[in-house]
Amino acid sequence: MKDGTSRNIWGSILFYLFIAVFVLVAMFPLLWVFKMSIVTRAELYASPPTILPQTFTTDSYATIFADATFQRALLNSTVIAGTTTVICLFLGSIAAYAIARLRFRFSSLFLTLILAIAFFPPVAIIAPLFLMWSAVNLNDTYWAMIIPNTVFSLPLTIWLLVAFFKELPKDLEEAAKVDGATTIQAFRKVIVPLAAPGVFTTAILTFIFAWNEFLFANTFSFTERTMPVTVAIPNFATVYTVNYGAQAAAAVVVTIPLVILVLFFQRRIVSGLTAGAVKG
Structure with a gap:
């Protein structure tokens, strides 16, 4: 009984982990475009690019x-x-x-x-x-x-x-x-x-x-x-x-x-x- 409950718990964890990864992959291009729209030109052209915005601006x-x-x-x-x-x-x-x-x-x-x-x-x-x-x-x-x-x-x-x-x-x-x-x-x-x-x-x-x-x-x-x-x-x-x-x-x-x-x-x-x- 405990083994069955444990498998159900791990199955649920893996399922929601898969959903989270899938949503992140699907949303990443949109989030990246949004990030491009709120950073300065200097950060936009930085190499290597920053994953999270370091500066915020509404100039765009x-x-x-x-x-x-x-x-x-x-x-x-x-x-x-x-x-x-x-x-x-x-x-x-x-x-x-x-x-x-x-x-x-x-x-x-x-x-x-x-x-x-x-x-x-x-x-x-x-x-x-x-x-x-x-x-x-x-x-x-x-x-x-x-x-x-x-x-x-x-x-x-x-x-x-x-x-x-x-x-x-x-x-x-x-x-x-x-x-x-x-x-x-x-x-x-x-x-x-x-x-x-x-x-x-x-x-x-x-x-x-x-x-x-x-x-x-x-x-x-x-x-x-x-x-x-x-x-x-x-x-x-x-x-x-x-x-x-x-x-x-x-x-x-x-x-x-x-x-x-x-x-x-x-x-x-x-x-x-x-x-x-x-x-x-």
């Missing part, structure tokens, strides 16, 4: 918040990511409801084809998309980034919402139709409110994807008027010098809102990713 944060380009980039990213999220939720909820509820041929194949878009390499369409946007004067506009972001975000949106809609009992819609509601009214007034946790989870994940997107932003944004933060951060470098402290501070400022969202709504995100895993 003062630099980025005094930069009008970075401030504009934060607004641009919010507009692009927010618009992408709204469009994805609108189109994705309708498509997901049709796949989950309406009976039509090849619905499973249709969902498979939608998910296949997520595996398509975006870099493969950069050149033709650039030429097409140039032809219709969309380059260096928000829509040049919102449209491809929406295309590549929709598969995740539809996949998550289909799982949530399938978990809701059909009796709710039938009861609404008995009361005179149409299919669209039942969807808008009954299904969407009940699937609010799933819709909210999908919105968070879609926003994070659009906020972090770099390829389309770097290709289709030419000026400060449309430049998002993912493109603005490398601009804290010149031909001769690189302000690593400012880049690190900008990376921290851009990442913190996403970290807060994920930590605050982690339970909903997990439930959204696992919805429908047991019951289809």
Whole structure:
């Protein structure tokens, strides 16, 4: 009995030790970037580098918040990511409801084809998309980034919402139709409110994807008027010098809102990713 208890204790110790090491390894790059953002330039370039910060300064944060380009980039990213999220939720909820509820041929194949878009390499369409946007004067506009972001975000949106809609009992819609509601009214007034946790989870994940997107932003944004933060951060470098402290501070400022969202709504995100895993 004692041997069994001892093994359980050592097993628990090893398990939590493994978790601690794993979290430390995963968090180390983020902690190192944060450390870069709060030390002086002399310590930043010290060799060998210091593991723990020896001096603290907020100069890097003062630099980025005094930069009008970075401030504009934060607004641009919010507009692009927010618009992408709204469009994805609108189109994705309708498509997901049709796949989950309406009976039509090849619905499973249709969902498979939608998910296949997520595996398509975006870099493969950069050149033709650039030429097409140039032809219709969309380059260096928000829509040049919102449209491809929406295309590549929709598969995740539809996949998550289909799982949530399938978990809701059909009796709710039938009861609404008995009361005179149409299919669209039942969807808008009954299904969407009940699937609010799933819709909210999908919105968070879609926003994070659009906020972090770099390829389309770097290709289709030419000026400060449309430049998002993912493109603005490398601009804290010149031909001769690189302000690593400012880049690190900008990376921290851009990442913190996403970290807060994920930590605050982690339970909903997990439930959204696992919805429908047991019951289809």
